[in-house]
Structure formats: C-alpha cells, structure tokens
Amino acid sequence: MIKDIQHYLQKDAFEISAQFTLMTLLFNQVGNNFSRPFILFFAALAILLVNGFKQRFIWITLFFFTSFRVVYEWPMADNHAYLLALWCLVLLVSCNNNLKEKIIANNARILIGLVFLLACIQKILSPDYLDGTFFQYLLLTDNRFEDFTVLFSDITYQQIDNARELLGLYQFSSFSSEKNIVPDSSSFRILVLSATWWNLIDQLAVACCFLAPNNSFLNRKRDVSLLVFCLTTYAVAPVPGFGWLLVSMALAQCRNNSNIRIAYICTFFIILFYSNVYIWGLLADFFT
Amino acid sequence: MIYDKLKWLFSYLPILLFIVIVLHHYYLVRFENLSPWLGGGYGMFSTTDYGPSRYIKAYGLKDNIIKEEIKIPLKHSKVARKLRSLPSTSNLQDLALDIDDYLKSTQHSYPHIRIEVWSSHYDKKSLIPTFNLLNVINHKPI
Numbered sequence: 001m002i003k004d005i006q007h008y009l010q011k012d013a014f015e016i017s018a019q020f021t022l023m024t025l026l027f028n029q030v031g032n033n034f035s036r037p038f039i040l041f042f043a044a045l046a047i048l049l050v051n052g053f054k055q056r057f058i059w060i061t062l063f064f065f066t067s068f069r070v071v072y073e074w075p076m077a078d079n080h081a082y083l084l085a086l087w088c089l090v091l092l093v094s095c096n097n098n099l100k101e102k103i104i105a106n107n108a109r110i111l112i113g114l115v116f117l118l119a120c121i122q123k124i125l126s127p128d129y130l131d132g133t134f135f136q137y138l139l140l141t142d143n144r145f146e147d148f149t150v151l152f153s154d155i156t157y158q159q160i161d162n163a164r165e166l167l168g169l170y171q172f173s174s175f176s177s178e179k180n181i182v183p184d185s186s187s188f189r190i191l192v193l194s195a196t197w198w199n200l201i202d203q204l205a206v207a208c209c210f211l212a213p214n215n216s217f218l219n220r221k222r223d224v225s226l227l228v229f230c231l232t233t234y235a236v237a238p239v240p241g242f243g244w245l246l247v248s249m250a251l252a253q254c255r256n257n258s259n260i261r262i263a264y265i266c267t268f269f270i271i272l273f274y275s276n277v278y279i280w281g282l283l284a285d286f287f288t
Numbered sequence: 289m290i291y292d293k294l295k296w297l298f299s300y301l302p303i304l305l306f307i308v309i310v311l312h313h314y315y316l317v318r319f320e321n322l323s324p325w326l327g328g329g330y331g332m333f334s335t336t337d338y339g340p341s342r343y344i345k346a347y348g349l350k351d352n353i354i355k356e357e358i359k360i361p362l363k364h365s366k367v368a369r370k371l372r373s374l375p376s377t378s379n380l381q382d383l384a385l386d387i388d389d390y391l392k393s394t395q396h397s398y399p400h401i402r403i404e405v406w407s408s409h410y411d412k413k414s415l416i417p418t419f420n421l422l423n424v425i426n427h428k429p430i
Binding site: 076077078079086089097099106107110118122123126127132133138167170178179 | 298299300301302303305306307309310316322324325326327328329330331332333334335336337340341343369370373374408409410411412413414415416417
C-alpha cells in the first residue's frame with residue numbers, strides 16, 4: 001500500500017489535480033436539478049474510465065454544466081461556482097496539450113492569487129469590515145457559527161438568541177429603542193477583532209505569495225500560506241466545496257512527489273473530516 | 289506566429305474570463321446595488337450587505353395611498369431572492385408581474401403595486417440597524 005501511495009504521488013500534476021477536481025465534484029454535488037445529475041455522471045465516468053480524466057469530451061461537458069449552473073442561478077451562484085467553471089475550462093484547454101503541466105500550473109497560481117487578492121480588496125473597501133461590524137453581525141446571527149462563538153467567548157446561547165430576537169424587532173417591526181444588540185463582553189470583542197484581522201492578513205499573505213514573481217522568497221512560501229488558510233478557515237467556515245476546489249487547483253502547481261503535495265492531499269481529507277464531523281458543536285457541548 | 293500567439297492566449301482564456309467577470313461584478317455593485325457577496329467578485333464574508341440584511345416590501349396602492357402590505361407568496365421566493373441580491377428595475381418588474389398574477393388569481397387587485405427593496409446598515413458598537421431604500425417600483429397592472 002505504501003508503495004502504491006508513493007507511486008501515486010509521482011504522477012504528473014495534471015493527473016492528480018484532475019482527479020481531485022473530479023472528487024470535489026462528486027463530494028460537493030453542485031448544481032440544480034438539471035445540471036447536478038450530468039455533473040455527477042460525467043465526474044463519475046471520468047474516474048471510472050481508464051484515463052477518463054484525459055478525455056476532452058469529459059471536460060467540455062463538465063465546463064458546460066458547471067457554467068450552466070452559474071448562468072441559470074445568476075446572480076445568486078456562490079463565488080466558487082464561477083471558479084469551478086473556470087477551473088474546468090483550465091483542465092479543458094490544458095488536456096492533450098504538450099505544455100499542459102506549465103499551462104495548468106500558471107493558471108492555478110494566477111487564479112488562486114487573484115481570488116485572494118479580490119477577497120482582500122473587498123474587505124478593505126467594505127464600509128463595515130475593518131471596524132468589526134461584519135464579524136459581530138455574523139457571529140451573532142448566523143447559526144452555523146454559534147457553537148464557535150460560545151466556545152471562544154463568554155457569550156451564552158441564550159444571549160445569542162436574545163440578540164437575534166432584538167435584531168428581528170428592529171428590522172421587522174416599528175420597535176424603537178436604544179438597547180444594544182451586541183452583548184457586553186470583552187472576550188467577544190477580542191474574538192471579533194481576531195477574526196477580522198486574521199482573515200484579512202491570512203488572505204493577503206496568500207495573495208502576495210501566489211502573485212509574487214517566480215522563485216522569489218514570497219513565492220516559495222505560497223503553499224504554506226494556502227495550507228494554513230485551508231486548515232484554519234475550513235475548520236470554521238462551512239464551505240468545504242471551496243476548500244476542495246482550492247486544494248485541487250493548488251495540486252496543479254506544486255512539484256511531483258513533494259511533501260507539499262502530501263500536505264495538500266491530507267488537507268483535502270481534513271476538510272472532508274471538518275465538513276462531516278461538527279467539531280465546534282462537540283467541543284461546545286463538552287466545555288460549556 | 290499569429291497562430292502561436294492565439295494558442296498562447298487560448299491557454300490563458302480562463303484568466304481573461306475571470307477578469308471580465310470581476311469587472312462586471314464591480315459594475316453591478318456600483319450601479320445596480322448587487323450584493324458584494326455575489327456575482328463572482330469574491331466579496332463573501334466581507335460585508336453585512338447580503339441576503340439577511342436586505343428585505344422586500346410590497347404594497348397594494350389606491351389613489352397613491354397604501355391600502356395593504358402584500359405578503360410575497362412562497363412560490364415567488366426565488367424571484368424575490370434574486371431581487372434582493374440584485375435590485376435592478378427589471379428584477380423589480382419581474383416580481384411585480386408575479387405578484388400581480390398572484391393577486392388576480394386570489395380575486396384581489398389594486399390600481400398600483402409598489403415594491404421596495406431595503407438594505408440594513410448596522411451601528412458598529414450596538415448593531416442597531418438603520419435602513420436604506422435601494423430601489424422602488426410603482427407597477428400599474430394591465
């Protein structure tokens with residue numbers, strides 16, 4: 001088995017990246033009633049057939065149906081839906097091309113860099129991100145983050161419920177008061193501040209490293225920065241599909257049989273673990 | 289030579305498309321109030337200006353006076369979600385037509401239907417919201 005794994009790690013970047021992209025499509029099950037069955041069918045077919053991932057027809061159909069999903073749902077499709085469609089296009093233009101390793105690696109590096117650069121620009125330009133308003137709002141109103149909030153601050157579930165109720169009154173009735181929605185808690189303020197700046201600095205680091213000139217100091221640190229981002233962000237943010245896609249893309253631009261490649265593959269499965277075992281809920285139950 | 293350049297350009301077509309999508313996103317955010325979270329601009333988790341902070345009000349009007357607030361039927365929730373994300377005049381018109389059809393099917397009708405899309409802005413210390421009208425339409429049923 002170890003020999004098989006070593007053999008697998010020596011495969012070319014296109015093959016590994018294509019296979020992980022296909023797994024992303026199968027795990028994430030994207031699309032609507034029209035596009036999802038086709039996306040799943042062609043992704044499964046590409047995995048089952050010998051060299052199925054090299055077939056141009058597979059990538060044409062996957063590009064078509066992932067794009068169809070974006071157009072059909074427009075403008076409500078998530079940002080990673082656009083990136084997934086573009087990544088299928090990268091795999092389409094690079095398969096059967098003599099320079100496929102170079103094309104796929106350059107596209108992956110630039111696309112990842114641009115995605116993170118834009119995420120940073122949006123945060124810096126936003127009127128309510130840097131002052132902490134966004135994370136105050138998110139941690140109190142989004143139930144996907146409430147266990148995390150309870151675990152890392154001294155706020156209780158009851159206080160979160162009260163905050164949501166009060167916000168609802170302000171928003172959907174003629175209720176008028178000066179009563180604060182945010183509970184008075186210094187640990188919550190620290191959590192908000194940490195989340196705000198960690199997200200921005202981490203994403204800025206990934207953008208700078210991936211867009212830095214080849215072989216520069218920053219560029220050599222790009223994989224570490226992205227791995228740190230994936231391992232920390234997807235432990236909290238419930239968007240594993242984006243994490244799997246980033247890892248699949250990153251696998252296209254790292255060297256064969258390197259430790260970095262092993263780290264990316266492990267990260268792919270750690271994200272799978274994060275998405276299926278709700279660690280913050282378990283820890284919150286244990287500690288609170 | 290030209291063929292080689294075209295081949296090279298085709299290899300980087302995804303990046304060109306990416307840039308076009310991003311420019312389109314910024315145009316819509318600036319001029320049509322698209323939520324920065326959407327449209328391929330990677331603005332998710334950057335602002336409170338997204339789904340739960342935007343809401344729609346629909347009213348039946350007679351002689352320019354509000355007679356009733358109309359609850360948007362569940363079957364039109366997709367159109368409403370689209371309108372909240374992108375409160376353009378054409379999306380307002382789409383929802384107005386759907387509500388008009390719905391009212392006719394329930395034997396209700398008004399000389400005018402008004403649809404408003406609002407966004408919330410939150411105070412940075414207390415999170416107390418203030419509201420901002422993004423777009424409005426006064427639709428006259430045919």
